[in-house]
Amino acid sequence: MKLTCKVLATTLLAATALSSVAVAQDQKQYRFVMVSHIGSNDPNMGWLTKSMEEFEKKYPNVKTEYISTNNYSVQEHVRLLEQAISTGPDGIAVPIVSSDAFEGPLRKAIDAGIPVVAFNIPDARPDGERIPYLTYVGGDEYLTGKKLGEYALAKVEAGEIPKPTRVVCASHDSAHQGLKARCAGMRDAMEKAGAKVDELFIGAEPATARNTLQSFLQANTDTNYVFTVAGWSSPWAWGVAKDMGLDPDVDGKGVTVLTVDEGPVSIEGVRAGHLLATNSQGFWLQGYAPMEWLYWNKEFGYAPQSDILTGPVIINKDNADNWATLVRGVFGDKAYDEQNTW
């Protein structure tokens, strides 16, 4: 009887173990790679990596990897992309920072059966000409600039801020298509209101950037709007204008500063009245949604029929408190406060 019980128990355990193995084997394992230009030198990386962690929690059979460049160069980004392709992932998410440079490796990957989702920056060429990726998930960089410009003009109409005479779009990367598109959107909005718009390459080194911007503002005294295409450079612009006595806070006189991003610097700048507005391009979704679409494509063969816009969403003094709560939830209070450089 004792022996019979032992045999039965062993058989039961073995059967349970085998059935678990069978279930695990039924579920396919996937590896998706995000090849990004947003490196550890950019606080926005946290949005992407944290949302990918959430995705992995929902889909334990998917392993996601985030690789990125720090000292940004298109060549370095292409090299990373080629390395990622050579490892044979089940899907790739990548920003199309340069259509020409990315075309070769991405077409090769797509031809080899690796689905690609563009995120953050799309291939801006028409449908038939662009890289045949599955879909684009991200903001619209042109709309980012345009909507922010239009928002500023609405505030001008309301008599809250001065009419723009000259706008400088301060960019830290002269080769970044997305940043150029932001400036182009701002240009189209502001030129309709009769303002002159200049694009200024300030670089990413803080002291050099401040010096460059100060030189521009001194030489072009009719400039009364500064649009920084990165959130972290907005305090530099505000500081330079403040030092020059140009009254950069949001009011009916002086210089008005606009920026981008849903990071602590941008949001707290709006809350403090230093920045008129910033925008969210839905960074959290940009990490999560490409992985979801790659998964649905691999698992069920689904393919979206259009791009998926995650932004722009205007962040102004009316909704900045809610955004601060949301961002604190992702970054944590300590990191949020540390990153507030105002």
Next chain:
Amino acid sequence: MTVKQLTHTQGLGAIIGVVIMLAAFTMIDVSGWWTRQTIANVVQFTAILGFVAMGQALVIMCKEIDLSVGSVYGLTGVAFITLEPTLGVPGSLLAALVIAALAGLVQAIAVVKGQLPSMIVTLGGLFTARGIIYVWTGGSVHNFSEDARNHPVTRLLGGELFGIEAAIFWLIAVGLALNLLLWVTPFGNQLLATGGSKESAESRGVRSNRVKVTAFVLCALLAGFAGVLTLCDRPQTHVTLGELMELEAISAAVIGGCLLTGGRGSLVGAVLGAFIVVSFRYELIALGAPSSWYITFVGVVLIVAVIFNQLLARRLGHSV
């Protein structure tokens, strides 16, 4: 200074360069250039770059080069801000400068003891220090607390004193001290002798390895101090702090009369070289040229300066 002394000044090329540049800017943009704001802007940034350029000049004079200064500038600045909550402002200042000095010392030892080319060692230093900044900050920007901003040390090093940027006073003070070190103490002769001919210098009892180590440590300290000054003025770190500054510093030192073959150079020249580099950035923007042209102009000015300095040195009978 007599005419004879002037012609023997190592930075004579830079002095002539500044005079020509100012004359040209006056002719093309008199109302834009000669304003208090413009000069204050240019001089303020010249002060920061001037520190890094003086350090670079010291290293170049002893026939070496330091490509890591931009990263050391950034690392020191990041250390100063991020250590402050634990160590307080004076403590974090000291710790940051110790980090800078250590960076110089480690690289110097690798160069003199390891018999390695300084270009390779400091290139490694550039990447190492930049990588440490990435890891240390996690890509985030950091800020000084209100108390730290108002601390007497922060106010003494940053902001303005008597309506003039504090960095300018510090440049004058440190520049005077270094010039005394170079021209009054035996260290100056030893430095130039080491750069001119190491073997010959050693045959006369100069401990050239020790001289080189001192030059590297001073160079790193000056870069670090420039980083601290910048952050006392604007206490916000950023991972790109000091990026490409090494190239501007080398350009400034060379424009200022330092020969990459060693043995010749001037600290005043290096500061004037920094003034030329920064002035060109301002004037190009003022004239409406895209700011991305600036780097091209620095390249052109650099080549012209090297040719001009060599011609000048030959004409004055100096070996080049």
